Amino acid sequence: MVGGRRLGRRALLLAGVGPAAAVGWALGQAGDVLDGGVVTERTQWVGELGLAVDLRLDGFGLLMLALVSGIGVLVFAYAWRYFGSPSAALGRLAGLLGLFAGAMFGLVVADNLLVLYVCWELTSITSYLLIGNADRDPEARSAALHALLVTGAGGLAMLGGFVLLGQAAGTYRLSALVADPPAGGTVTAGLVLVLVGAFTKSAQYPFHSWLPAAMVAPTPISAYLHSAAMVKAGVYLIARLAPAFAAVGPWRPLVATVGLVTMVAGGLRALRPTDLKQLLAFGTVSQLGFLVVLVGVGRPEATVAGCALLLAHGLFKAALFMVVGIVDHQAGTRDVREIGPLGAGWGPTKAVAVVAAASMAGLPPLAGFLSKEAAYEAFVHGGTGDRVILAGLVVGSMLTVAYSLRFVAALVRAPEPGPRPEAAERVGANGRPEGEPATSSASSTPAAAAPAERAPAPAPAGGFLAPAAVLAAATFVLGVAPSLLSELVDAGAHTLDAAAHAHLRLWHGVTATLGLTALTLAGGALLYAARRPVATVQAVLAPQPTGADVYQAVLRGVTRTADMVTGVAQPGSLPLYISVIVLTAALVPGAGLVLGTWWPGWPDVIGEIAYLPAVGLLVGGAVASALATRRFTAALLLGVVGYGMALLFVVLGAPDLALTQFAIETLSVVLFLLVLRRLPDRFERRTPVPRQLVRAGVAATVAAFVFVLAIAAPAARTDAPVSGEMVERAEPDAGGRNVVNVILVDMRGLDTLGEITVLATAAVGATAVARVGRRPRSETEEP
Amino acid sequence: MRRSLIVDTSVHFIFYSVLVLSLYLLFAGHNQPGGGFVGGLVAGAAVGLRYIAGGIDAVREASPVRPWTILGVGLLIAAVTAAVPLALGEALFESAVVDWRLPGLGEVHATTALIFDIGVYFVVVGLMLMVFEAFGDDPEEVQR
Numbered sequence: 001m002v003g004g005r006r007l008g009r010r011a012l013l014l015a016g017v018g019p020a021a022a023v024g025w026a027l028g029q030a031g032d033v034l035d036g037g038v039v040t041e042r043t044q045w046v047g048e049l050g051l052a053v054d055l056r057l058d059g060f061g062l063l064m065l066a067l068v069s070g071i072g073v074l075v076f077a078y079a080w081r082y083f084g085s086p087s088a089a090l091g092r093l094a095g096l097l098g099l100f101a102g103a104m105f106g107l108v109v110a111d112n113l114l115v116l117y118v119c120w121e122l123t124s125i126t127s128y129l130l131i132g133n134a135d136r137d138p139e140a141r142s143a144a145l146h147a148l149l150v151t152g153a154g155g156l157a158m159l160g161g162f163v164l165l166g167q168a169a170g171t172y173r174l175s176a177l178v179a180d181p182p183a184g185g186t187v188t189a190g191l192v193l194v195l196v197g198a199f200t201k202s203a204q205y206p207f208h209s210w211l212p213a214a215m216v217a218p219t220p221i222s223a224y225l226h227s228a229a230m231v232k233a234g235v236y237l238i239a240r241l242a243p244a245f246a247a248v249g250p251w252r253p254l255v256a257t258v259g260l261v262t263m264v265a266g267g268l269r270a271l272r273p274t275d276l277k278q279l280l281a282f283g284t285v286s287q288l289g290f291l292v293v294l295v296g297v298g299r300p301e302a303t304v305a306g307c308a309l310l311l312a313h314g315l316f317k318a319a320l321f322m323v324v325g326i327v328d329h330q331a332g333t334r335d336v337r338e339i340g341p342l343g344a345g346w347g348p349t350k351a352v353a354v355v356a357a358a359s360m361a362g363l364p365p366l367a368g369f370l371s372k373e374a375a376y377e378a379f380v381h382g383g384t385g386d387r388v389i390l391a392g393l394v395v396g397s398m399l400t401v402a403y404s405l406r407f408v409a410a411l412v413r414a415p416e417p418g419p420r421p422e423a424a425e426r427v428g429a430n431g432r433p434e435g436e437p438a439t440s441s442a443s444s445t446p447a448a449a450a451p452a453e454r455a456p457a458p459a460p461a462g463g464f465l466a467p468a469a470v471l472a473a474a475t476f477v478l479g480v481a482p483s484l485l486s487e488l489v490d491a492g493a494h495t496l497d498a499a500a501h502a503h504l505r506l507w508h509g510v511t512a513t514l515g516l517t518a519l520t521l522a523g524g525a526l527l528y529a530a531r532r533p534v535a536t537v538q539a540v541l542a543p544q545p546t547g548a549d550v551y552q553a554v555l556r557g558v559t560r561t562a563d564m565v566t567g568v569a570q571p572g573s574l575p576l577y578i579s580v581i582v583l584t585a586a587l588v589p590g591a592g593l594v595l596g597t598w599w600p601g602w603p604d605v606i607g608e609i610a611y612l613p614a615v616g617l618l619v620g621g622a623v624a625s626a627l628a629t630r631r632f633t634a635a636l637l638l639g640v641v642g643y644g645m646a647l648l649f650v651v652l653g654a655p656d657l658a659l660t661q662f663a664i665e666t667l668s669v670v671l672f673l674l675v676l677r678r679l680p681d682r683f684e685r686r687t688p689v690p691r692q693l694v695r696a697g698v699a700a701t702v703a704a705f706v707f708v709l710a711i712a713a714p715a716a717r718t719d720a721p722v723s724g725e726m727v728e729r730a731e732p733d734a735g736g737r738n739v740v741n742v743i744l745v746d747m748r749g750l751d752t753l754g755e756i757t758v759l760a761t762a763a764v765g766a767t768a769v770a771r772v773g774r775r776p777r778s779e780t781e782e783p
Numbered sequence: 784m785r786r787s788l789i790v791d792t793s794v795h796f797i798f799y800s801v802l803v804l805s806l807y808l809l810f811a812g813h814n815q816p817g818g819g820f821v822g823g824l825v826a827g828a829a830v831g832l833r834y835i836a837g838g839i840d841a842v843r844e845a846s847p848v849r850p851w852t853i854l855g856v857g858l859l860i861a862a863v864t865a866a867v868p869l870a871l872g873e874a875l876f877e878s879a880v881v882d883w884r885l886p887g888l889g890e891v892h893a894t895t896a897l898i899f900d901i902g903v904y905f906v907v908v909g910l911m912l913m914v915f916e917a918f919g920d921d922p923e924e925v926q927r
Contacts, residue, residue: 747895760906766913
């Protein structure tokens with residue numbers, strides 16, 4: 001990241017080129033795609049596997065692309081002001097943001113499930129690195145790991161689901177899969193797995209807890225990854241698959257239940273935190289649940305509402321995050337009990353916050369209102385199931401109104417009353433982003449940061465607020481010009497579901513939907529007005545194990561299980577390891593040997609008289625070595641066995657082997673002695689008798705196996721040996737008469753290269769092992 | 784460490800004789816029993832003799848460069864020899880036969896595989912030196 005240091009903040013400009021180009025390209029294709037056209041690209045990846053990079057841009061892809069790249073550009077502009085002082089970490093951050101934007105782009109245009117998966121995992125990895133941006137902060141590191149483990153596990157489940165779907169359909173092309181959906185048990189299983197992946201990515205209950213934890217990341221990251229772009233990936237995938245698969249088995253009940261639980265539980269949780277960023281995080285969880293319900297039920301009207309909310313949510317939530325970042329940056333805190341009063345010059349910021357929060361609450365005439373109206377409209381005419389969903393949506397939206405009010409009040413009004421947080425608690429809650437000027441940092445000077453003594457926070461510069469203002473303005477424009485929003489949403493929803501047509505209007509007349517909206521607003525206002533009693537009730541009713549607790553418990557469980565397994569499988573006893581290894585080596589092939597036709601009859605017992613002395617040396621040495629009481633004697637007797645073997649090679653007419661065997665044996669004895677100097681002179685003789693018997697049994701089994709194998713192996717040949725050809729070709733092809741050597745350095749040269757590499761590695765390893773715990777004498781003992 | 788004059792002196796002569804033998808094995812290897820691997824082992828045995836006579840210091844004196852340098856150079860020679868034919872458009876490990884008439888030596892018949900074998904020889908020698916280096920220093924000295 002040297003480049004990052006030199007470039008400073010300009011690294012952000014460089015990394016921002018990607019999303020900007022994407023926006024430009026998308027605009028160029030927009031006319032075509034909005035008319036129902038489709039842009040496709042295909043590049044061969046692994047031809048042998050039929051794997052190709054299929055890219056496809058349709059209406060829904062364009063909608064997502066506008067969202068992720070458009071907001072991406074604004075986030076880069078925002079980050080320019082947010083990170084005041086350049087640092088090496090900023091270069092890294094900019095690079096990762098650019099990489100993330102690219103991965104997100106790929107995810108949206110990928111038409112191949114496996115390409116989509118690769119991009120999906122890339123966003124998980126960049127998210128991990130970006131959450132852990134403050135890499136010396138243990139909280140940031142654990143939050144990053146939390147996000148990676150949860151989304152990574154979900155991603156693996158999803159990959160399994162993709163494979164099941166792809167095999168069932170005979171194609172990995174998303175468009176083909178949806179156009180001609182397969183059916184059957186494997187498809188159902190695959191879909192559930194894919195849903196698990198989507199739920200983890202989009203922070204649905206019970207996997208949601210990584211998202212609030214991820215708020216330790218700098219605010220531009222939160223605004224981009226954890227509200228506008230990455231967490232929408234799960235929603236995106238569900239939206240793609242829902243029209244084709246919503247009717248399959250458990251899809252609809254699963255999606256509706258998980259989405260509604262997430263929406264309501266997330267909304268409830270958003271009423272509690274005093275950290276504004278946490279409030280927004282739980283609000284995001286809640287809204288993601290809303291989105292999952294809308295795009296997941298797979299009905300045209302709901303799909304339209306989902307597309308509208310997708311766009312509206314991206315706009316208002318990114319704007320709100322940016323506002324929190326501005327407040328944090330200028331005032332040095334984002335705790336509702338400490339902020340404010342924000343005085344002169346803060347007017348525009350407050351206006352942006354109010355507009356965005358009003359859109360979140362669903363007030364007319366903003367984009368959020370249109371999408372929520374459409375959502376109610378989609379379920380208001382249906383049967384019992386629809387009414388249950390509708391009730392859940394209304395309750396969830398009431399909570400949304402309530403926490404939106406809390407958010408606005410924290411900025412507009414005086415600080416929320418409540419016990420002043422302890423300094424230490426504040427340090428933990430704020431988690432200041434790295435690279436930010438610590439002008440009025442609560443964490444660096446906790447003693448001087450009490451709210452009463454703080455100077456009024458300086459108002460942000462216009463350029464700092466501009467990106468958020470653009471988003472708020474877009475929210476407003478799309479709200480007052482429903483036809484524009486309609487056209488965008490229609491193009492998206494129509495490609496998902498041919499029956500979907502958007503007719504978003506501000507005024508539908510006095511309908512049941514309007515009544516529900518009024519109910520929602522009134523209920524939300526009531527919840528906010530009665531926030532004290534509500535908080536009390538919540539404190540009593542709050543489920544004790546929170547999502548984060550569950551995650552921690554699972555993590556501890558996995559670690560403990562791994563400890564137990566390791567304790568059983570790796571007890572640290574060398575005799576046990578050796579017994580297991582040699583017994584496995586003897587019994588597994590031994591069983592195959594005995595079950596097959598294996599006995600070729602006894603070979604010639606004594607071929608030549610000259611074998612006898614060699615065999616005598618071998619047997620005598622081996623027996624004596626086993627009986628020896630001193631290690632030194634045993635090592636020497638093993639050497640005798642080796643020399644006996646070499647002698648046998650000589651008698652059998654293999655001078656090369658004999659030569660090597662002699663050299664090896666000599667050196668082995670020398671090396672044995674080097675090591676033996678450090679061990680006790682005599683073997684431990686107090687081994688209990690039962691254990692001795694077990695060892696004797698193991699040794700006898702292995703010996704019997706080797707004996708039988710040696711007799712059976714020569715008779716088991718089914719093909720002609722290759723040695724004949726090697727002998728024939730050694731002289732003419734390789735110019736050598738010593739066939740053994742020609743094989744080593746020429747015919748099987750690659751093997752030899754591998755072997756000497758192993759030798760070199762072993763030499764380095766042995767040196768390292770021998771030197772553990774001691775320094776070279778030259779460093780420690782010389783004065 | 785107590786040193787014996789007889790052992791010292793005889794090892795001094797034997798060491799170089801054994802080294803020459805190891806070189807002979809290395810170069811003769813392609814046509815007669817021998818080769819880089821055996822040659823390297825024999826050279827390692829020669830080093831072992833020095834160790835018996837003079838301990839780890841005598842082993843260190845035997846080589847002007849550090850053991851890991853020998854090991855690395857050997858591996859490099861072997862890998863480069865294996866890869867050069869690729870650069871020339873041939874298959875990996877393709878070898879060529881060379882026949883030169885050198886003054887004083889007469890007809891020399893060799894193949895490029897010999898260079899690979901020299902790499903193997905160095906790797907084995909380096910390995911042996913490293914093992915002595917790793918385990919050969921006196922335990923008492925270490926504890927002191």
